[in-house]
Amino acid sequence: FPDMYAFTLRVISCLCIFQGGVFSEECSYGVFGKRETFLVPAGGSLSLFCVVQHCGGNWTGNWKRQNLTTSTTVENSARHRFTIGPVSANQSKLHLKILSVRESDEGFYTWNVKWSDGSHDVSHWMQVNVTKGVAFERKPLHRVLVCTGAFLCLPVILGLARCLSSEVKQQPHPRIESVCGVFDLVEVSHSFISSYMLQLLYADISQDALRNQKAQREPVEPTVYSTVRFF
Template structure:
């Protein structure tokens, strides 16, 4: 039983090894393509060589657009050739071109020479060199901006005139104002009373005049005071009398004839 299982396992391993050996074929894995590169940019191309562990040599070939001239691409300041091993049976070739120009336009492809002496060419990539890109604003865009600004300036007076006409046609109606009556209170003027005479003073004594008092609120009738003063007392009073305050004195003089 164990011998039978061991034989089956060995058969399966040998069969898979044979299939793997048959699947590995010498070829160039590349596809036909077309690239458009602006002048001054860089270009990178690649292709995979399936050599299955055999000896081989490869090179990049360039052909012009009319397909009447062909030459190998050599290492230079702008052209860089590199290889990278992917597996034991495959290797990837790279071609990098710096700052492309019109002379780089054409078809590029890999050419492999096998150890048997056979030569094989892979699918080619056609490269078209276009004009350099303009980083600044294009003249067309600049012209569009200028036209937009000019149209805006021309339309501004028209818009202002329309706004003025609409504002003049629609006049706001004044709102009715409420009539307000203001009542100013007038203070009642006090009644001015006539000054009252000072009280009667005896003849020998000095008569002092008192300042008038504030008029009372109650209206009183004016009183008239009469005094009898002799001539001698009048002279004595004039000699000793001090300046009196402003007052109104009513008096009556009577002279007796001897």
């Protein structure tokens, strides 16, 4: 039993130490934000945020913007809207939304918090660069108009394609006519050559007949006999 009693005391001591450590843990104050660079086109919108861990205490703060020359406080306005929402009993999330971004909005942004004891704390700097491009958001009406125009143009495109295909099919006819003309020319040439050959044949036969007639009409030369006398 003494060993059992000692083991029980050790377990109770460990539980007390663990419970005391959990409840004695203190909440640390701070501001948490991600260091990041944003490229925003002129006329677009931008949203920045950070988390304040206040541990349930009182605090105040504001957004700061700093560039190469000045440091200013971002006031809540029609273009600059910031809101605060609870994350837990010890944390709150701060949002800064900038509408219709201008070149004057370019710079480094941070959240500056003031605690109840008068101390200050800031979040990481978030860099905002404004580009020259203009953001263009297509509205649903614009998309509907584009789709309607595409459907209306489709029959016209199909009609033009059909007309072009029919014209392409009709183009080989002149080639057939030219081929027929070639055949006619070949036939004419063949007939001309045949007649010319017949004329040559007739001429050859006529010349042979004339030679035969001439040979028959020539008189036969008489035979002359001579006598030779010896003295």
